[in-house]
Amino acid sequence: MGTSKYRLHHKYDYFLLHHGGKNTVTGSCHELRINGSGILIDCGLFQGNDTRSDSPSDLNIEFDISHIEALLVTHTHIDHIGRLPWLLAAGFDKPIYCTKATAALIPLMLDDGLKLQLGLNSKQRKLILDKIERMIVSVDYHQLKNIEGRQVPSSWSLDEEHKSKEAHSVQFCFKPAGHILGSAYIEITLPNGEVIVFSGDLGPSNTPLLPDPISPKRADYLVIETTYGNNHHEDVSTRSLRLEKIVKKSLQDGGVILIPAFSVGRTQELLFDIERLIEHSINTQSTKDDFWQALPIILDSPLAQKVTKQYERFKQLWRDECLEEGSQLSRHPLSFEQLITIDSHQAHQKLVNRLASTNEPAIVVAASGMCNGGRIMNYLQALLPHRQTDVILPGYQANGTLGRQLQNGEISVVISGETIKVNAHIHTMSGYSAHADQDDLIAFIQGIPTPPKTIFLIHGEPKTKQKFKEQLQKINTLQVCNIEI
Ligand SMILES: [Zn+2]
Incomplete structure (x- = not known):
């Protein structure tokens, strides 16, 4: 699947990398790299036609994780958390941040996967799950949180304005995504004060159980799923x-x-x-x-x-x-x-x-x-x-x-x-999709008071992303946005 890399800002060393889930609806794994340090957003399994191989050994994490400081989890669908055990096997021992409900669901969802896919016995599964539970830091929705233990690299050449310690901090916040219980989109504030938003999977409007997602107040960069970017759900x-x-x-x-x-x-x-x-x-x-x-x-x-x-x-x-x-x-x-x-x-x-x-x-x-x-x-x-x-x-x-x-x-x-x-x-009956359709996605983007500088379309088939991009370009208020697919 290979990693793709995009520079977010011409002045700062901020990059967006996709290790999976860019042109596919499974295998979500994105990285925000800030001055050489990385934050992972999700670590999911490839499924169906996206599968690289049926052999579990090919689930190995193929990218360098030595600079990764944390994993942020949007929700517990297996295409967003399924490769967590392999991330641990690769040596990952940093905090895993997620909402409280997601923290409760992660062991249930992974246990099933480890049993069915790998045939691990209950003792083996418990060892892995206990370790993951110890690494999880659960955070309330809307709570601003710093990445713990974040180091400021000594090699930084700092602008005058960014010399204060607070300015180096990277803060994040989970907001309800309305997709499944515990699901969140993530707002991350960069050291220069700009905000990047990762949508995770967004839910449709008017579902009976979960509230509709509310657009972020600020998103200079928006990384948004497009699973149904070219579809309209039944009412x-x-x-x-x-x-x-x-x-x-x-x-x-x-x-x-x-x-x-x-x-x-x-x-x-x-x-x-x-x-x-x-x-x-x-x-x-x-x-x-x-x-x-x-x-x-x-x-x-x-x-x-x-x-x-x-x-x-x-x-x-x-x-x-x-x-x-x-x-x-x-x-x-x-x-x-x-x-x-x-x-x-x-x-x-x-x-x-x-x-x-x-x-x-x-x-x-x-x-x-x-x-x-x-x-x-x-x-x-x-x-x-x-x-x-x-x-x-x-x-x-x-x-x-x-x-x-x-x-x-x-x-x-x-x-x-x-x-x-x-x-x-x-x-x-098609009314039970857990995903936002085209209208819901557009409403989410249009609800951001100032249009993002760049919108990254991910988590969708290439054809769907192209159609959705064309749709966004027709909207007057979004014509200032750079749209990457
Ligand atoms: Zn999902």
Whole structure:
């Protein structure tokens, strides 16, 4: 993937380097180099077509880290933190800064990866995770923080105005990004007083659980993700109506509703929407809607359960409206009584067999979101041939995944070497993306009072970045910006 380097300021030795995640949506790893010292922003895993090799040895950190003083983490998706164990293996022993919720999620997310990808046993995983936990320094949102132990290189030739000690300090601050629990964009104040902002992944507007990101007050340089820089999402506000319609229709003919979902973000939003549907149907007291009260909602993913608990724990980070609404609910969002959680593999297999033989109605939420692994596979294998089964695909389905095959309407698919006939109904819902779309990204940029000198478009396919750049250039107020792709 190679490193690319850009000089930020003609007068100062400030550089932006990309070690991954510039022209790809995975493998995020950026470096801000200030007078020879480096700060890393994220250290993620390459995934899917971006993968360099299937061999774990190629996950080695291939760039010099001797001058790196800290790692700042935007959020816990594996394409932003997945290479952390390899960073440690390369000798990294500096502070890892992140928000409190991110600090709580990092061990959960990494543990799963170390188990599934590397097959490490629990003792080996604990050793690595304990070390990472000791290196983590959690910081509140909006709290200004100095990089600890930062050395001022003796080789500096200093301007008069930068001779005071404070002027050498590099401060940073996490701001809510609205993407997943704990997610942040990062404002970093450079020694010359200028501010560079790293967006991390930004969430879409109007999601039910997390507040929308608010633009920074200052960003002389903006490094922004463009995953959906050329897309417009379906309206989030109407998605629960669509979900209700699909659920009601499918329940009329009985059978199971399968929802493949990611463990962080989408799963919790789906559960929240389903809970609101149930609450609403109970409040309207329509006898026809009684089935809602008896409908089992099954969360069959140990990781998603643990993450959901953290969503509960960090409830103060939810958007205000949702907390107010939650306080009026007789039922409790995300911990409702109809939620059945499945832990052990035996319980999982037993449930698959039971649903396949009885066809009783139930909603099952399980990973993986693109049906390319995880417990959802056993459900699909057993239930796709049933006409009463409904599959709701709430997220992006990448090329080459079973999810995409189902979305394309294939009449038969192969799971674990067995050819399975698809008689189930397949529904696609795109309103559950955790990413900002083009309008959200533009609103974020336009919300910065003074347009940035330079905007760096990252975390996107080259074609998407080009289209997004053209879009930005059409906006009058942004014509002063230099846009790098
Ligand atoms: Zn993300």
